[in-house]
Amino acid sequence: MAIAVLKRSWWLSTLFLLVCPVKLPAQKIQASGVASENLTSNISNNFYIANKAPLSREYFTKLPVTAFKPGGWLKKQLELQRDGLTGHLGEISIWLSKKDNAWLNKEGIGKYGWEELPYWLKGYANIGYMLGDKNMIKEATFWIEFVLNNQRANGDFGPMAMPKGNRDCWTNMPMLWCLQSYYEYSTDPRVLTFMSKYFKWELTIPDENFLEDYWEKSRGGDNLYSVYWLYNRTGEKWLLDLATKIDHNTADWRQKNNLPNWHNVNIAQCFREPATYYMQSKNKDDREATYNNFKLVRNIYGQVPGGMWGGDENSRKGYDDPRQAIETCGMVEQMTSDQMLLRFTGDTYWAENCEDVAFNTFPAAFMPDYKSLRYLTAPNMVTSDAKNHAPGIDNSGPFLMMNPFSSRCCQHNHAAGWVYYAENAWMATPDNGLAAQFYTEGSITAKAGDGTEVNIVEKTKYPFEEEINFSVIVPHQVSFPLYLRVPAWCKNPLVTVNGKKMKFTLNSGNYIMLSGSWKNGDKIKLALPMELRVRQWMANKNSVSVNYGPLTFSLDIKEIYQQKDSKENAQGDAKWQENADSQKWPSFEINPGSAWNYGLLLDKGAPEKSFTITRNDWPKDNNPFVNKAAPITLTVKGKQIPAWVIDQYGLCSVLPQSPVHTEANTVDLQLVPMGGARLRISAFPVVE
Numbered sequence: 213m214a215i216a217v218l219k220r221s222w223w224l225s226t227l228f229l230l231v232c233p234v235k236l237p238a239q240k241i242q243a244s245g246v247a248s249e250n251l252t253s254n255i256s257n258n259f260y261i262a263n264k265a266p267l268s269r270e271y272f273t274k275l276p277v278t279a280f281k282p283g284g285w286l287k288k289q290l291e292l293q294r295d296g297l298t299g300h301l302g303e304i305s306i307w308l309s310k311k312d313n314a315w316l317n318k319e320g321i322g323k324y325g326w327e328e329l330p331y332w333l334k335g336y337a338n339i340g341y342m343l344g345d346k347n348m349i350k351e352a353t354f355w356i357e358f359v360l361n362n363q364r365a366n367g368d369f370g371p372m373a374m375p376k377g378n379r380d381c382w383t384n385m386p387m388l389w390c391l392q393s394y395y396e397y398s399t400d401p402r403v404l405t406f407m408s409k410y411f412k413w414e415l416t417i418p419d420e421n422f423l424e425d426y427w428e429k430s431r432g433g434d435n436l437y438s439v440y441w442l443y444n445r446t447g448e449k450w451l452l453d454l455a456t457k458i459d460h461n462t463a464d465w466r467q468k469n470n471l472p473n474w475h476n477v478n479i480a481q482c483f484r485e486p487a488t489y490y491m492q493s494k495n496k497d498d499r500e501a502t503y504n505n506f507k508l509v510r511n512i513y514g515q516v517p518g519g520m521w522g523g524d525e526n527s528r529k530g531y532d533d534p535r536q537a538i539e540t541c542g543m544v545e546q547m548t549s550d551q552m553l554l555r556f557t558g559d560t561y562w563a564e565n566c567e568d569v570a571f572n573t574f575p576a577a578f579m580p581d582y583k584s585l586r587y588l589t590a591p592n593m594v595t596s597d598a599k600n601h602a603p604g605i606d607n608s609g610p611f612l613m614m615n616p617f618s619s620r621c622c623q624h625n626h627a628a629g630w631v632y633y634a635e636n637a638w639m640a641t642p643d644n645g646l647a648a649q650f651y652t653e654g655s656i657t658a659k660a661g662d663g664t665e666v667n668i669v670e671k672t673k674y675p676f677e678e679e680i681n682f683s684v685i686v687p688h689q690v691s692f693p694l695y696l697r698v699p700a701w702c703k704n705p706l707v708t709v710n711g712k713k714m715k716f717t718l719n720s721g722n723y724i725m726l727s728g729s730w731k732n733g734d735k736i737k738l739a740l741p742m743e744l745r746v747r748q749w750m751a752n753k754n755s756v757s758v759n760y761g762p763l764t765f766s767l768d769i770k771e772i773y774q775q776k777d778s779k780e781n782a783q784g785d786a787k788w789q790e791n792a793d794s795q796k797w798p799s800f801e802i803n804p805g806s807a808w809n810y811g812l813l814l815d816k817g818a819p820e821k822s823f824t825i826t827r828n829d830w831p832k833d834n835n836p837f838v839n840k841a842a843p844i845t846l847t848v849k850g851k852q853i854p855a856w857v858i859d860q861y862g863l864c865s866v867l868p869q870s871p872v873h874t875e876a877n878t879v880d881l882q883l884v885p886m887g888g889a890r891l892r893i894s895a896f897p898v899v900e
């Protein structure tokens with residue numbers, strides 16, 4: 213019929229097309245394995261702001277904070293945070309007090325004003341934006357408005373910290389990130405002029421006075437990222453000069469066999485600085501330096517499960533056993549770095565590390581209700597009390613207990629952990645497609661293909677199940693590529709589209725690309741079959757850890773919670789508001805109510821065969837990181853090791869060398885997800 217019309221006259225056919233859209237033949241969806249190295253090309257996403265030339269292309273582009281609506285367990289974590297410490301820290305923390313706060317003063321003068329406010333706000337505000345929580349958005353806007361309105365004539369802003377007479381830029385770095393998120397949420401143009409004015413001022417600071425203090429010198433990479441963020445939006449070329457100046461004045465994170473300092477949070481946050489600057493320098497050594505930093509730290513202190521390393525305050529020579537811990541801030545910064553590096557390098561290794569930390573380490577830093585947290589969490593941790601465990605750990609004081617009044621930096625900085633994870637669950641691709649990076653229940657709404665707003669609803673209990681279901685909701689048929697990340701542990705992923713099994717070869721690829729024309733109601737099913745895997749840590753006494761897919765498992769230790777007064781057990785630098793109610797916000801010690809000193813009895817030829825997997829009902833409260841209702845448990849045989857005891861520092865002593873001989877009887881042991889284990893043994897000795 214259309215052909216007949218065409219023959220009659222061109223304009224008539226055009227009219228026909230306008231009033232009666234021709235139904236295109238449905239283009240079949242095809243699947244292929246794609247390596248992310250091939251993802252970037254000379255094209256750039258048309259709808260979301262990616263790197264602008266001469267910066268090198270990004271492999272993936274961040275979507276605005278409101279694009280993803282989380283569901284399932286991830287939404288539950290954010291709701292618990294909203295109802296817990298993150299949402300109520302303004303009632304407790306002296307640094308969030310509105311009295312005498314330097315963040316509310318134009319000259320930056322006030323008793324309270326440092327990193328705490330922006331540390332908290334970067335998570336608190338984003339949770340508000342993501343959940344659409346009016347109260348949280350109102351409270352976040354209160355602080356943002358003061359910041360925007362209090363910029364000084366020279367462009368500077370924020371608390372007037374002047375260590376050794378130099379203007380300290382550190383506290384402003386996380387506040388710039390808050391402004392970037394606020395801009396994603398609001399597109400308020402004041403953010404761009406504000407940041408431009410501030411960066412012009414930074415450009416005037418002589419090098420000998422710029423980024424001189426310890427924190428700002430270590431963490432210049434955060435400032436650098438904000439400069440690129442603004443450059444990509446305004447294209448002001450002088451911003452690239454500032455970027456070079458920041459890189460030159462930041463501590464040297466390019467040393468091959470050393471780091472500028474060994475503070476765990478600095479490492480997790482700053483190791484990415486050279487790879488960030490690589491986007492401008494295009495010097496491969498810069499990119500390599502970030503990889504070298506990561507390997508250096510992991511080789512010495514990171515021969516442990518959970519994605520982090522032993523860096524309780526500072527990594528120390530000789531302290532590399534899995535009983536060494538990591539700061540909650542360190543976990544948040546590592547996950548943030550992983551998400552950024554996935555975008556910058558396209559290397560899915562960073563996504564793997566991010567999942568490892570998110571599933572196995574981060575949730576255990578909190579009480580199950582997210583109403584309190586601890587400073588330090590270790591893979592092997594059999595007590596979480598108010599005692600001083602130094603020098604077994606680096607910090608002197610009550611650094612292991614769950615206390616909402618304590619752990620000054622982590623108390624505020626923990627807020628961003630889950631919400632940044634959720635923001636990066638989906639990313640835009642250079643070919644106007646979408647990539648599913650971190651599988652989680654939820655719904656993504658974004659422009660794709662020809663600019664049509666598409667909505668993909670994702671249903672899954674991943675990582676506690678293998679299957680992920682997607683439904684495509686589109687107003688009309690639209691072509692765009694959809695990328696599904698395949699984790700390295702998954703050998704045989706399966707995909708069906710509308711019930712039809714897709715054929716593809718993955719080879720060394722790490723994404724399945726589904727391309728073609730999508731119609732409303734299309735259904736995609738992705739299965740990522742999980743297997744048991746035993747990892748051996750030869751550098752840590754031949755100990756072993758057990759994985760099922762991305763989940764690591766720990767010994768199920770009975771956890772005895774004892775309530776304490778938060779004010780009486782706080783660390784030396786803790787401060788709280790006069791009316792802060794420690795009855796409403798108690799702290800907890802957790803002590804073991806069962807033996808923990810077991811080794812595993814493993815099948816020598818096939819250690820994976822030693823375990824039995826049990827799948828349990830999904831927890832009624834939708835929170836899988838509480839082991840009373842663990843969705844998956846393992847059983848394995850083991851024996852007690854009587855010589856492996858609590859040492860003079862009150863910590864589980866260093867692992868014995870495996871294989872360990874013990875006369876004890878063989879018993880059945882239950883293992884539970886590491887992320888839900890507040891007390892845990894995750895690196896086990898092997899018994900004969």
Ligand SMILES: [Zn+2]
Nearest residue numbers: 539541621622
């Ligand atoms: Zn901290």
